[in-house]
Amino acid sequence: MHIRYFLALSLLPQLVLAEETTSEPDASIQCLVEPPVPRMANLDPDASELALQEIRILSDRSEAQMGKQAKFNGNVSFSQGGRHIAADEAILDQESERLDANGNLVFQDQMFTITADSLVAQMRDNSATLTGAQYWLHGQQIHGDAEKLEITPDNNLHLTKTNFTTCPPGDSSWLLEAERIKIDSTEEWGELWDAKLKIGGIPILYIPYMTIPVSDKRKSxxxxxxxxxxxxNGVEVATPYYWNIAPEYDLTFTPHYMSARGLFLKTDFRYLAGESQQGQINVEYLGNDNMMSNNADRYLYHWQHKGAINENWRVLANFTQVSDNNYFNDMNSDVQSATDNQLSRIGEISYFEKNWDFSARVQDIKVLGEDEIPYQVMPQLNFNYRAPSLWNGLDFDLMSEITNFKHQENEFSTATRLHIEPSISLPIQGPAGSLTSEVKLLQTYYWQDDQGNPKNEELDDQVSRTLPQVRIHGQVNFERFTDYFNENYRQTLEPQFQYLYVGYEDQSNIGIYDTAQLQEDYYGLFRERRFSGLDRIADANQMTLGLTTRLFDEHNVEKFKFSLGQIFYFQDSRVGINEPGMSTQTFTQENTSNSVLAAELSTQIYKDWYMSGAIQYDTKQSENKKSEVTLDFRPGANKLLQLSYRYVPDLLNTNTNESVDISQAGMRGAWPVSDNLYLVGNWYYDLNESRNVETYAGFQYESCCWAIRLSYHYRIKTNYEDDFNPIVDDRELFEKGIYLNFVIKGLGGSGPLGVTDMLDDGLFNYRKPLYLKN
Structure with a gap:
């Protein structure tokens, strides 16, 4: 029979038991724990409010007396909104507003499923008690048992003699048992009393009292x-503590003990400033480092802020300071890694409109381990204006800046630079190709102060430099359908050219403030500049020719790409930049009819085999200027074997100020032994020095409810000369270490450790093996 009662039934709160941070499990591990009972169908979410409050009761048999009791037997089903109760027997006492249900009892809503021996609900105050309960959270791994489960009138939850885990039923890898758990549905956190953590059925930790998050809401x-x-560093133990100060503030404090050095304290404070701004402050301190000859204090402080004040204004700030040049080599910092050798200090505010923008910027860069100190930008003002399709398809752009350069040492000159760069271009684009013609006028003014130092006697107090620039860039797109090895492809042929003319002017009376040589590669052949910055604008009268061909399969996926290009000089360039060890007024000349021949290749060789490479070859001297190649075997997710080689001659070593040749070979791999066990390793070898540069080996085991990683690391250290600790010879040239990571999922752990970060845990990260470390 079908009886309708227009009563409100509120049995259980929206219970959510979750770890502090929830992560998606690895796709290869099926971790979702489902209740051993079928999910009941939800009612229509678009139903009226009255329909959602309506109670529907179905049963095989029923006895009802109006205003007193109604008894239901056999396949009893209660439904209200998204809540459902199934039982063998139920009694509804309308006079006391009490519901009793028992026998194969199942309670379900959108969030969880509960089975119990019996249920007693007081409908007057919306409280209920379930005995012999088992619960499962939908869409999560968490489930557990409770001898008694109570719902209070204020929708809090009390569990007695209870436990929970994220392991599948029958798996006792870990289990948290507690005498009593109280869940606060408003604050979304739980309190546990007399808790025991069991791993493999063995109690390993007793906790008299603890609190746990029961949602993704932050908890201290x-x-x-x-x-x-x-x-x-010796034996290291770090115990981070998270403090949820306020919704817009939090702090992580980490005491990090190193047996060889001492107690290393790290603080990471994060904040939100309004809806669109955020930042963080880091402070790190190690007092009396026992590994330093003078037992010096080591420290770092860092501030970063960025965001939008409104739809037009943007702000950016970044400042880092360390006690010494070797800080990142020795300390496990949360700010930068050992491969970073620059500290950037930037403050910037910008304003953006549709056709123009303005910014003000200050900048100071500290280079670790180098005697030469870069210039400070104090400040730089930029104004840019854009007028697309100004007249008959012509685009107009204006770039301008005024920069004040200061230096911390008095013997260096200072300067103020004003640069104005208007340009007019005519872009013509279509499916068959493109042609862009552009004319620029480069006008620069310098006001220089040599500080009365004879080293700068060749610098003029005032310099005005005016250079015309003409650039014509064109590209044609050809394509055809063809087949290779019985496969259909679409092949493209994309020749392009660029003519570049830049006028000449003697610039030896201008100091070097922010200028450096740019890297030469295939895409660099089509740049307008040979140098970064504006202190040197090289004259040019040259033609660049390049060619790219690609193969696309039937699904329009690129399978092959090859590019080849070279610059041909009609005149020698007479403007260069100072060479290492020479004064700022000594320059080099191009003195060659063409640039290096640059080529790049990226291809899928066959099925799961991939290759990429690049070369820069001096055709005049018949010399290899730079080459790199990688060969990858990637048959599936988390399966990788990679071989790589890199060669760069005459690379400047900033530690010794001498040129060295880099010739290194390496291999890297990641492979699953089973669905749960992964092996990851890499090895890089210096062919010139005949020594290992880096070796990494690790394995990771991950199940649905816990993960462990054990790794070994051997790598070269970059030891900088430093007045802070002048005895560099006593420093370790290589570092060896063993690292252990263990995570219990659902108990404050950070989720799966992942294979990707193991591949990136080293000097030569995966997909960036060609990074050059001096």
Whole structure:
């Protein structure tokens, strides 16, 4: 029979038990725990409010007395909105407003499923008690048991003699048992009393009282400790503590003990400033470093801020300071890694409109391990204006800046630079190709102060430089359908050219403030500049020719790409930049009829085999100026084998100020032994020095409810000369270490450790093996 009662039934709160941070499990691990009962169908979410409050009761048999009791037997089903109750027997006492249900009892809503021996609900105050309960969260791994489960009138939850885990049923890898758990549905956190953590059925930790997050809402508390050991730091133990100060502020404080050095304290403070601005402040301190000859204090402080004040204004700030040049080589910092050798200090505010923008910027860069100190930008003002399709398809652009350069040392000159760069261009574009003609006028003014130092006697107090520039760039797109190895492809042929003319002017009376040589590669052949910055604008009368061909399969996926190009000089360039060890007034000349021949290749060789490479070859001297190649085998997710080689001659070593040849070979791999066990490793070898540069080997085991990673690392260290600790010879040249990471998912852990970060855990990251480390 079908009886309708227009009563409100509110049995259970919206219970959510979740770890502090929820992560998606690895796709290869099926971790979702489902209740052993079928999910009941939800009612129409678009139903009226009255229909959502309506109680529908179905049963095989029923006895009802108006105003007193109604008894239901056999396949009893209660439904209200998205809540459902199934039982063998139920009694509804309308006089006391009490509901009793038992026998194969199942309670479900959109969030969870509960089975229990019996249920007693007081409908007057919306409280209920379930005995012999088991619960499962939909879409998550968390489930557990409770001898008694109570719902209070204010929708809080009390569990007695209870437990929970994220492991599948029958898997006792870890289990948290508690005498009592109280869940606050408003604050979304839980309190546990007399808790025991069991791993493999063995109690390993007793906790008299603790709090846990029961949603993805932030909660203060200790995070998982970290353990490692290395030759430079000894045994390391880090115990981070997370403090949820306010919705817009939080702080992580990490005492990090290193047996060889001492107690390393790290603080990471994050904040939100309004809806669109955010920042963080880091402070790190190690007092009396035992590995330093003078037991010096080591420290770092860092501030970063960025965001939008409104739809037009943007702000950016970044400042970092460390105690010494070798700080990142020795310390496990949260700010930068050992491969970073520059500290950037930037402050910028910008204003954007549709056709123009304005910015003000200050900048100071500290280069670790180098004696030469870069110039400071104090400040730089930029104004840019754009007028597309100004007249008959012509585009007009104006770029301008005024920059004041200062230096921390008195013997260096200072300067103010004003640069104005108007341009008119005519872009013609179509499916068959494009042609862009552009004319620029480069006008620069310098006001220089040599500080009375004879080193700068060749610098003029005032300099005005006016250079015309003409650039014509064209590209033609050809394509055809063809087949190779019985496969259909679409092949493109994309020749392009660029003519560039830049006028000449003697610039030896201008100091070097922010200018450096740009890297030469295929795309660099089509640049307008040979140098970054504006202190040197090289004269040019040259033609660049390039050709790119690609192969696309039937699904329009690029399978092959090859590019080849070279610059042909009609006149020698007479403007260069100072060479290492020479004064700022000594310049080099191009003195050659053409540039290096640059080529790049990226291709899928066959099925899961991929190759990429690049070369810069001096055709006049018959010399290899730079080459790199990688060969990848990627048959599936988390499966990788990679071989790589890199060669660069005459690379400047900033530590010794001498040129060295880089010739290094390496291999990297990641492979799943099973669905749960992964092996990752890499090895890089310096062919010139006949020594290992880096070796990494690690394995990771991950199940649905826990993960562990054990790794070994051997790598070269970059030891800078430093007045802070002048005894460089006593420093370790290589660092060896063993690292252990352990995560219990659902108990404050950070989720799966992942294979990707293992591939990136080193000097030569995956997909960037050609990074050059001096």
């Amino acid at each position: 508390g200790f995070l998982f400790p970290q353990f490692s050991t290395s030759t430079t």
